[in-house]
Amino acid sequence: MASSPLEVKSGPVDVLEIAPARWSGRAAVTFDSSARVCRMETRVEELHALCEWLTAEAGYVFATLVVEESPAESWSLRYLFYAPSGLRAEVLVRTEGPHPSVPSLSDLPEGPSYDWHEREAEDLFGVNFPGHPRLGDFVLHEDWPEGVNPMRASFDAARRLETRESNPRWRAPLILSSPGSFAMPIGPIFSDFAESSHFLLETVGEDVVRTVPRFFYKYRGLEKLAEGRPLDRVLLLAERFSGNAAFAHALALCEAAEEICGVEVPQRARVLRTVLAELERLRHHAATITGICHSTALGVAASQAALIEEDLLRLTCQVAGHRYLFGALAPGGLCFDPGEAQCERLKASSGEAAQRLAQLHSQLRYSSSFLDRLEEVGIVSREAALSYGLVGPIARASGVSRDLRKLCPYLAYETCDFPVAIQHEGDGYARLRVFFQEAQTSVAIIRELLNELPSGPVLAGAALTPRSGSAWRAVETPSGAAFHYLRLHRDGTVARYRVTPAAFVNWHGFHLAAENFAFQDFPIILASFGLSNAECDR
């Protein structure tokens, strides 16, 4: 755990300088200067050593694993990494055959970062990862037929599996053995408006020893549905798989497509995209704060936050025509130009929201009954956050200052100066403070950018000309870093679309916080994470 990729290193090593010599004969290293991606192709046997070197010595952080089957039964696995220098790295291994097998990386110190990606690939593609102790029963639940892997090229996305029998003897694996121990089941349908997910709280009564989460009740097969569809339709999917961060995900897709097709987005659209992304973050954080206040049963505070949230939704609707920013983006820019009046409104209203949030924060700070329920509850240590590769506000509340807007700036983030909110306690209150601080930062960015809004068109003049190729983008969504990998066919249809949302990474770390706590704190820990299952499950 000592190798904390971003902080311990004095400065990340330039992979390009040393990698060719270090890995000569073992990996083919090339550098794509336009995309600033270092590509390393290696053999299956070398994968473990190369990835270990890349994270432990070169200071890179694992982003996502992209499995592609093209043509049938010919496999390429792309391990994507990013570094604080803004450089990105890609490790590629190829293998053949109906039962591909690639060594598991989950025994590395950063193993947990790979853990869920490997489980997902095993479930959906049937790629085996020898050495992984917990494969199976992840995305596809126990009623899914054994040996059917929906992401394989041979599987028809429109085919319904009609009758599904599940083994009645199937049990979620529980590991607590103590006289009288049992598991408290929560969900999948629970609470008033909780998203569908299932938790087994292993306990001997009162104190919960361990939480076993079970997700993917909302798996809608986003990546499979995207395959073979035109980009335009895939944009609809990207917006609608996670309504809470619709704009951020659509943005990542559009940017990837623009990179492949070589479209230059007009400056005004770039700035407006940044503004809208921050508006979405502001609303998302207001909703999370509402949830946290609600979970502690602090009714008035929850109502105050809910008023701010609804006001922001209405503001978004006035500015962009949709309360959740659906349909705002198009490859090449924006679908609309809000105009001067709406920009002024946005500036004024977001400033007012910031003021109200600041007021709410100062009121909450003096509510001891509220703080008692958040402080030292659901702690994620910095070491665990690094090992699990956590992202976004959750990681920043545990002292890991990873923010893609700073690490690899995109859009207009290069030009504006803003602080990265960071707290070190890793508890529920630290997360709440991060949400409050980031909301303020978002408003500051919106107001700064709107002051110097360039004029011009919002949509690239020339229509998108389809090209074949692939690209991947890292975008800081409201809940953290999301990675979108896109490969287009020559005709503009999507060959492979891989989405790794922040919720997928951060839900993995949820069990760290939900450990050795009193049962009544569970809803609070859940709310303080503010994560979406829709985003995780896709």
Place this chain on the structure above:
Amino acid sequence: MANWVFIGLRTGIRTSPYPRRADLAPGVSPGRPAPAVAYDEAMAAAAEHCPVDAINRRGSELAIDENRCVHCSRCRSGADRSGIPWESGYEWGAYTQPAAAREALDRRFGRSLHIRFIDAGACGACMSEARQLNNPYYNITRLGFFITPTPRNADVLLVAGPISDAMRTPLLKAYAALPAPKRVMAIGACAICGGVFGPSFVCAGGLRELLPVDVVVPGCPPPPLAILHGLLVLVDRKPPREPPKEGSATPSSQAPQESFP
């Protein structure tokens, strides 16, 4: 120590005037394509953009399948948003069956209706809009609507999402746990017909496939007032928006539209 009582009182009343009067606050609803427009060349071009084939021609007028519309804005093409005009409003709740085939809910439910919300793969926008029903603006408890944590105490299932297969069993179990008389409401395009996710290898694509649906609230997502309208329709406190009859271009009931200039 913050004085929450005082803070609450100082905020004052923010409740929406709906359903007594129309809520005209800007941004309560994104609106949707207006169906009653003459069909011409520009409209035909705009209809081409529809990704879900919700825009059709019926005689000389435009016919819009509200249940399929995913509010993608593409029919108002271009940066200036020309194309098919969008209407404001939110009274979108409609029965799935004609009045004759419906069995009216006892009048007693009009005063107090308990609702169990079920997320069957919803993206978060529908969920968020349903959650807003409890915020001080909409505050559905003032109208006798309550969200319950268990279907045992509920009268209505409020379902959102394209019905992912993993949620099929929980959904059916919740329906079975509902005491009679039971009603089912589908909110959002996904729950009505699968939306952009459609029927697929992991989604049933619409609640109809599993359960008898009584009221649908189209939209992607339907704004809180639309969901509220759906609930009021269910207990006969608001007239429904009747589904368009076959062969007729104009929807039969335009009454709610009058209040929105």
Place this chain on the structure above:
Amino acid sequence: MSLGAGLLVSFFALCALGGLGAFGVPRGLLPRWIAGVGSVCALTALTLAAIVLVGGETFHITLWPVLSLGRPSLSADRLSGLFLFVTGLVYLPVSLFSSHYLLKHAEHRNLRYFSLLYHSLFAAIALVLVADDAISFLVGWEAMSIISYLLVTFEDREESAQAGYVMLAMSEAGSVAVIIAFVLAAGSQETLDFAALRTGAAMLGPSLKWAIFLLSFFGFAVKAGLVPRNSWLPLAHPAAPTNVSALLSAVIVNLGIYGIARFALDLAPVRSPNAGLIVLLVGSVSALVGILYATIQSELKRLLAHSTIENMGIVAAGLGACLVFVSTGHEVAASIALVAALYHLTNHSIYKALLFVGTGLIEERTGTRDLDRLGGLIRHLPWTSGLFLIGVLSIAALPPLNGFVSEWLTLQTILRSEELASTPDRVLFAVSGALLALTAGLAVTCFAKVFSMGFLGIARSNGAARATEAPRSTRWPLGILAAACIALGVLPTYVIPVIDGASSPFVHASATIALVPPFFDRESQQREHVPETFLAEFHGLGSEVGHDIVPGRGLVVLHRGEERNPVVFAMSTSYTAIVLGLIVGASFVLFRALTWRRRLTRSAAWDGGIRRLWPGITYTATGFSNPVRVVFRALLRPTTVEDSTEAVATHFRTAIRREDADVPITDRLILGPPVRALQQAAALVRRMHVGHVNAYAGYVLFALLFALIVGVVALFH
């Protein structure tokens, strides 16, 4: 020979027949033999006790002289009669139950030997109760102790051997104290019969009286399982075969109370309120400690054994209150306290026997008595569960069952402390009242856990899932005991005069007049004892009407005889039972009427929509009571062991093992320090064993030097 003496002799003869005759009975018939002869013995004892208790029959048998210690003699007063009656009432159903229960032992255990022990134990208990001199008392007492030990170790397992050993050691320590108490009391008297002891003790000085009281109290407290001598009981009682456990917990513990009462009220009363306060506090603390450990237990027999400590604590608290009231001259309060204590003792014997026998049946049907592995039994064993439920409701002291009556009376008695003059006494009464109230609350928690986790929900083991109802013959013993629970619960006004008959000679006042005045009975001779204000109060309440409707007495009430607020307390389980019955019946009728011609559907419990409920995700008994464990962590001080194992890397945990070990609080606080001191001394001595020859030579040298110095010093003096 009087009728009583005849019955007693025939009782002992029957016991001898049962014990010795077993050696002539074929093996296959032995369970029935034990059940048959045992029940006849029990019936004889019951008849004898009944004529002594109700009929006031007395007898006196003088036996042959033993050495120079005088002639042992047997007689019975009503107190003995009451204890003998309770013994018989427990022995009868337990014997009946044995005929079925022992079948499983018939193959591989020596049941002849068991029969000998079983009947000898009965005889020894009876001997203790009817002994009229120290010699026969001690003979009976020792015989009872040793036979109980042999029965505890009958099953020949390692834990029973160890538990039996602890029990024997503790019990012998108690016996020594009791013998010394007898010797002190005998003083200069020539004979050891109780009459002589009474006159001898009356002449002793206060310090000797105190010594006798303390020795006898702590000596007998061992048997009753009172703190600080309680830790053996939860080990030993569950170790025995279940029918013996029932006897140990329902009968043998009573003898401890009998001894304390016999000494403190009859043979050598101290006449100091402080003695009573000691008993009261020890009793209250025992009650709380007992129920606390019972609540966190999930092994059913051990739980019941802990609850025995609790109940004996409540009895001791009542007895202590009685001693305080006697010595401060509040005879009526004392009589109520003693009646409450003896009533509770009777009740405890009955429901504890019911619960133990029920546990035996459940263990036989399911193969386990661990509540964490039971569950859902009410569906498979409806009769057993229903009868067990009556025991559970009784022990949880819920009206209108018997536990409620006696616990309520005990608490009310303790609230009578306002009559005491001394403030410290009142404070101690208040403290013990609070402890008992907490105990009562925890008892409800504890037995709610027993029933909900054992009988409701879904089965958590295969044994519990496949259990079938017990054969009809085995339900009879449960039925007898359950009927007794209900009768003692709803008819307190008939029970109190009987117990009062046993207790009033010692406190010189009658609780009957105080508690169950015959104001319904206009023709009664005793009506003149009832003050007019009292009658006026109840005329106002409509007792005249009640007289016409409700036959007989039904109200337990205490009256102060003053104009203002004359009624101190009033309670009627009889009427409660009637009203409860009416409410339940009316609800049923109403429910039926409301659902008439409606379609009723039964569906599974709402489970959050998971695919299926399985036992691993339902509450366990340990989980149910864990909040109590957490709240009382400071008292219980569990030592927790937690470790986990991982696969591949530390973030993949494959097992977490966690165990809480509870050290009984009395062992830790009272018995622990001397044991630790002893161990430390031993460790010091061991440190001298360095293993070098030189060192040992040095020790020898030092020892010699020391001896020399001592010798020289002694020489010069």
